[in-house]
Structure formats: C-alpha cells, structure tokens
Amino acid sequence: MKLFRLAAAASLAALMSGAIAGTAQADATLDRIKQRGSLIAGVILSGAPFGYVDAKSQEQKGFNIDLATELARGLGVKLETVTVTPPNRVQFLQQGKVDLLIANMSWTEERAEMLDFVPTAFERSGGIALGRRGTPVKDWPDLKGRTVCLSQGANFTKPLAEEIGAKIKGFPSQPDSLLALKGGQCDAAVHTGATLRVMLLDHPEDWKDYEILTPTDLLPSLNVIWVRKGETDARDALDGIMRRLHGSGWIIDAAERNRLAVTPYFLETRDANKGR
Numbered sequence: 001m002k003l004f005r006l007a008a009a010a011s012l013a014a015l016m017s018g019a020i021a022g023t024a025q026a027d028a029t030l031d032r033i034k035q036r037g038s039l040i041a042g043v044i045l046s047g048a049p050f051g052y053v054d055a056k057s058q059e060q061k062g063f064n065i066d067l068a069t070e071l072a073r074g075l076g077v078k079l080e081t082v083t084v085t086p087p088n089r090v091q092f093l094q095q096g097k098v099d100l101l102i103a104n105m106s107w108t109e110e111r112a113e114m115l116d117f118v119p120t121a122f123e124r125s126g127g128i129a130l131g132r133r134g135t136p137v138k139d140w141p142d143l144k145g146r147t148v149c150l151s152q153g154a155n156f157t158k159p160l161a162e163e164i165g166a167k168i169k170g171f172p173s174q175p176d177s178l179l180a181l182k183g184g185q186c187d188a189a190v191h192t193g194a195t196l197r198v199m200l201l202d203h204p205e206d207w208k209d210y211e212i213l214t215p216t217d218l219l220p221s222l223n224v225i226w227v228r229k230g231e232t233d234a235r236d237a238l239d240g241i242m243r244r245l246h247g248s249g250w251i252i253d254a255a256e257r258n259r260l261a262v263t264p265y266f267l268e269t270r271d272a273n274k275g276r
Helices: 002-024 028-036 063-075 089-094 109-114 157-164 174-182 193-202 232-247 250-257 264-272
Strands: 038-043 078-083 100-102 123-132 147-151 167-171 188-192 210-212 218-223
Touching: 028 038, 028 232, 038 063, 038 089, 063 078, 063 100, 063 232, 063 250, 089 100, 089 109, 123 174, 123 193, 123 264, 147 157, 147 174, 157 167, 157 218, 167 174, 174 188, 188 193, 193 210, 232 250, 232 264, 250 264
Parallel strands: 038 078, 038 100, 147 167, 147 188
Antiparallel strands: 123 188, 123 210, 123 218
16 A cells, blocks of 8 residues: 555656646747747848838847847847848748747748747738839739839739739849849839838938839738747747737837838727737
C-alpha cells in the first residue's frame, strides 16, 4: 500500500509538473522574445506616413515604428527593428530573422496560407494610381493594355493583371517603382494611397508633373501584423495589445500624429474595443 501511495504521488507530481511547464511555456516566438528581452520587428521604410528615416535625425519614424514600439512596450521588452523589403519580408519572417512583420502587407488568402496574422488589423487601405498629368488614364479600366509599375509581391498585382488587363512591371521597392515611372518605363505606378498622397504633399516640386489618376481605391484591404505559421501564443498576445490600443484611442492618435487619414475603420474598431 505504501508503494502504491508513493507511485500515485509521483504520478500526480509528474502531471502537475507537466501542467505547470505547459502553462509556463509559450510558442517559440513568444518564448524567444521574453528570453531575449526584445521584440524584433520587420518594418518597411519606404516613406511617410508608415515608415521612413528622418533626414535630420536619421531616426526611424512613422506609424509602423510607433506601433512596433507600443507592441514591445505591451510585451514588456525593448524594440529592435530590421528593415525589410517586399521581396524579402516573408523570407525574413520564416527564417526567424524577425519576430513579426509590420510591413505594408494587407491580408490576402494566399498570404494567410503561408503565415499567421494578428486578427485585429491596424488599418484598412487600398491602392491608387499615379501618372503624368494629361494622360488619357482617368480611371482603373483605362489602364487596360498599359504598363503599370508596382512593388514585387504587392497584392494589387492580381486585380491589375487579371481584371483590368494591365501589363505589370515589378520592382524591389516603392522608391524603385516611382523612379521607373519618372524614367518613362510605365504609364502609371500603383501603391498604397496613404503613402502616395503624403508624398505629393511633402514633395510638390518633385511631383508637379504628376497626379493621382484614379478616383477610387483599388482593393481596399485590412493591414495586419504577420507572424510565423502556428505561433498562436505570440499572435494572441499581440492581438490583446492591438485591441487595447484601438479601444484606448491610441491607434487614432498615432494615425493623426503621422498624417494618416482617420477612416471609418479606425472609428468602428475603437468603438468595438472600448473598455479593454
């Protein structure tokens, strides 16, 4: 009987030990963030309002940087950033070079098959077309048969090619695409509306011969934070922080601070998460 009690006690201790270990350990990403004491965020620095390097201070600034800083604060760690580009951002995440991506990546079904994402998006936006003044292009259908420059891997590629019938020319980054537009390699460049509108405001002389050609946004989509597939603890922890940031109004403050238009999505998501 004594031996039975000892064996039972040992089994119970083993079960409790396993249960404690199970609750103490998170997925690999969240564990690594906590052990390292820092969150490594992959960010794109292609221009305001999302991410750029300030010419005077040489500091990284923009909405994405502010958001990454707040996520790190919410996890109780410091922030490190790694600059990524559209062609390498998914590879950097899958290889563990970054813990997450805040990299101008809208949600798409194809991306969701490869990666996990934080359910609460930080923004909703679409693309606009920029081209020379006086061009006959006045709306999206007018781009049929014309050459369009964009960033490689952009989610605008499919509707432009398959639905509108445009000829696609992809470049490693938005600045490369816009340079090609100025060089006459394409009839229009299509990128996120928020970045192009701020660029025209900040650099009117550089872009005086160009204008926004399209009256509506192409493929308005939710911009989400991406993590590696199966990293559900990291995803859930980040989603809790995102809900608090929306509910407290922090997201709207950050958007206004970075000259990002406060859309109905911001207001609806703030109201849905108030009190969290």
